[in-house]
Amino acid sequence: MPLVTADVLTDSYDHIVIGGGSAGALIAARLSEDSECRVLLIEAGDASVDRPSMVDPALWFTNFGTAADWQYRTVEQPNANGRRFDWNRGKVLGGSSSIDAAVWVWGHPADFDAWADAGNIGWDFGSLKPIFQRLETRLHGSCDGRRGNSGRMRLTSTSDRVPLTTAFFQACKEMGHAVLDDVSGPISEGCGTYDFTVVNGQRFSVTRAFLLPSISRPNLSVLTDANVDSLIFDGTRCAGVRGEADGKLLEIRSRHDVVLSAGVMGSPRLLMRSGVGDAAELERLGLNVVANLPGVGENLHDHCLVSAFAAEAAAATKSVGARLYARTSDGIPAPDHEVIISAWSTGQSDVPVERGFSLHTALVRPQSRGRLALTSTDWDAPLLIDPGYFAEPADLAALCTAVEMCVDLAAAPALLKQRSGSVRTPPSSKVKLREFVRNNMGTYWNPVGTCSMGVDARSVVDPTLCVHGVSNLRVADSSVMPRITTGNTLAPTLVIAERAASLMTAATSA
Numbered sequence: 037m038p039l040v041t042a043d044v045l046t047d048s049y050d051h052i053v054i055g056g057g058s059a060g061a062l063i064a065a066r067l068s069e070d071s072e073c074r075v076l077l078i079e080a081g082d083a084s085v086d087r088p089s090m091v092d093p094a095l096w097f098t099n100f101g102t103a104a105d106w107q108y109r110t111v112e113q114p115n116a117n118g119r120r121f122d123w124n125r126g127k128v129l130g131g132s133s134s135i136d137a138a139v140w141v142w143g144h145p146a147d148f149d150a151w152a153d154a155g156n157i158g159w160d161f162g163s164l165k166p167i168f169q170r171l172e173t174r175l176h177g178s179c180d181g182r183r184g185n186s187g188r189m190r191l192t193s194t195s196d197r198v199p200l201t202t203a204f205f206q207a208c209k210e211m212g213h214a215v216l217d218d219v220s221g222p223i224s225e226g227c228g229t230y231d232f233t234v235v236n237g238q239r240f241s242v243t244r245a246f247l248l249p250s251i252s253r254p255n256l257s258v259l260t261d262a263n264v265d266s267l268i269f270d271g272t273r274c275a276g277v278r279g280e281a282d283g284k285l286l287e288i289r290s291r292h293d294v295v296l297s298a299g300v301m302g303s304p305r306l307l308m309r310s311g312v313g314d315a316a317e318l319e320r321l322g323l324n325v326v327a328n329l330p331g332v333g334e335n336l337h338d339h340c341l342v343s344a345f346a347a348e349a350a351a352a353t354k355s356v357g358a359r360l361y362a363r364t365s366d367g368i369p370a371p372d373h374e375v376i377i378s379a380w381s382t383g384q385s386d387v388p389v390e391r392g393f394s395l396h397t398a399l400v401r402p403q404s405r406g407r408l409a410l411t412s413t414d415w416d417a418p419l420l421i422d423p424g425y426f427a428e429p430a431d432l433a434a435l436c437t438a439v440e441m442c443v444d445l446a447a448a449p450a451l452l453k454q455r456s457g458s459v460r461t462p463p464s465s466k467v468k469l470r471e472f473v474r475n476n477m478g479t480y481w482n483p484v485g486t487c488s489m490g491v492d493a494r495s496v497v498d499p500t501l502c503v504h505g506v507s508n509l510r511v512a513d514s515s516v517m518p519r520i521t522t523g524n525t526l527a528p529t530l531v532i533a534e535r536a537a538s539l540m541t542a543a544t545s546a
């Protein structure tokens with residue numbers, strides 16, 4: 037891969053993009069389509085995306101705890117019986133899209149309409165739908181005007197139905213849920229198959245989709261193994277970045293906007309280290325205040341996932357690729373939980389892992405909010421990461437109801453036929469079920485929200501993704517989501533990135 041080294045960098049570029057992850061890789065590729073625009077992309081991780089653990093999507097979790105994982109860890113969660121959680125994030129070109137589970141889901145239209153209703157003009161579903169379509173190519177399955185067929189992200193659908201998939205759909209039907217064509221595009225209530233960012237059995241990450249086809253452009257410089265330490269400000273104008281690569285200190289200027297795409301932890305961290313954040317908190321740490329933005333690091337939230345049910349399967353099966361979106365109560369604008377069926381069993385029980393199946397459920401419209409903060413100005417100091425799991429009691433209640441719905445689903449006649457031998461069910465008493473959920477839930481790897489987009493005093497970026505109170509600086513990644521989407525977060529993050537690139541191109545050519 038033609039990458040640059042620190043010694044060939046020039047003193048300034050038109051744009052500097054910090055973080056070559058999902059959003060940053062796309063933005064750098066898009067901005068460099070203008071051959072007059074010199075773009076520098078800086079990534080802390082390396083470029084070895086051809087290691088087997090990244091090429092084979094089934095090995096995604098084997099990247100955990102390696103050098104390609106930032107290996108963040110939350111603080112103790114009082115509502116999860118004091119447990120701490122490992123939060124994996126990709127530290128490699130392509131970022132978390134290089135180590136994720138490769139599921140592709142747009143989200144529910146109500147998610148984006150709620151962003152727009154909060155004052156974020158242009159972020160309603162109707163406006164974003166063409167961007168989702170423009171991003172994707174669905175290699176199998178119908179597009180029928182709803183989905184895209186000429187975008188860079190190539191998707192494989194799970195259209196080959198193993199008996200377990202058919203039984204899952206039948207059981208959903210028996211429980212009164214709709215059976216849909218697919219649940220990968222705009223989410224509706226019901227069950228269906230979904231798409232993966234996988235082509236011919238290999239991961240099709242953002243690096244492959246966007247960066248590799250652009251990387252030999254003379255106006256695009258991609259520097260890996262380089263850590264950005266802070267932003268340079270001339271007054272309140274962001275003028276460039278400071279960092280380190282190959283043991284060399286870097287100080288590089290940017291003519292136009294610097295784009296912060298360092299992810300849900302990296303972006304607020306760099307803002308705060310550079311003097312943009314809650315003034316009192318920054319002063320306490322001895323940092324100079326450039327802009328008082330109390331919302332930086334606030335609004336951290338995540339989906340949480342629990343394995344609800346496992347059973348020995350009547351026949352071994354390989355892949356499933358189906359899920360259900362449903363509601364735990366009436367009166368909410370969209371489904372609030374997702375049920376995933378997997379062709380292996382999980383949990384501590386005598387159900388054999390390889391010859392079992394499981395139902396997992398995730399709370400996909402959580403109300404709880406946490407925060408991220410610096411603990412010190414030392415780069416190596418751990419971040420304070422508090423997702424605030426179940427800070428709102430309604431979240432625990434909803435996840436318990438979702439687990440009960442999984443148990444009922446597993447008892448529906450169609451799935452009952454797929455079971456043989458041992459099963460693992462959660463406790464039936466309400467009190468014990470709450471304990472079960474507190475003790476067994478974990479991250480669904482979708483944290484967002486720490487540089488929230490909006491127009492109120494707690495927001496960090498405006499609807500054009502420009503940071504409030506300073507100039508020449510945008511944030512464009514999963515951190516700007518004001519509230520999490522109902523599905524996994526890669527596709528919406530790429531929509532944010534596409535929109536950021538369009539807004540920037542329009543601004544520089546104006």
Ligand SMILES: Cc1cc2nc3c(=O)[nH]c(=O)nc-3n(C[C@H](O)[C@H](O)[C@H](O)COP(=O)(O)OP(=O)(O)OC[C@H]3O[C@@H](n4cnc5c(N)ncnc54)[C@H](O)[C@@H]3O)c2cc1C
Pocket residue numbers: 054055056057058059060078079080081124125126127128129130131132133135136137138139140141262263264265297298299300302303306480481482513514515524525526527529
């Ligand atoms: C294990 C796992 C499984 C997941 N599974 C799915 C899934 O199946 N489907 C789905 O839709 N979503 C999934 N997600 C979520 C999805 O991957 C993320 O929402 C999305 O990739 C976030 O993109 P981002 O650009 O915000 O951040 P990232 O992709 O994490 O990119 C941030 C980049 O910035 C770099 N960086 C950070 N700090 C600095 C610095 N100081 N200097 C230079 N570079 C820096 C990082 O190294 C990284 O490359 C998963 C995530 C994980 C971790």
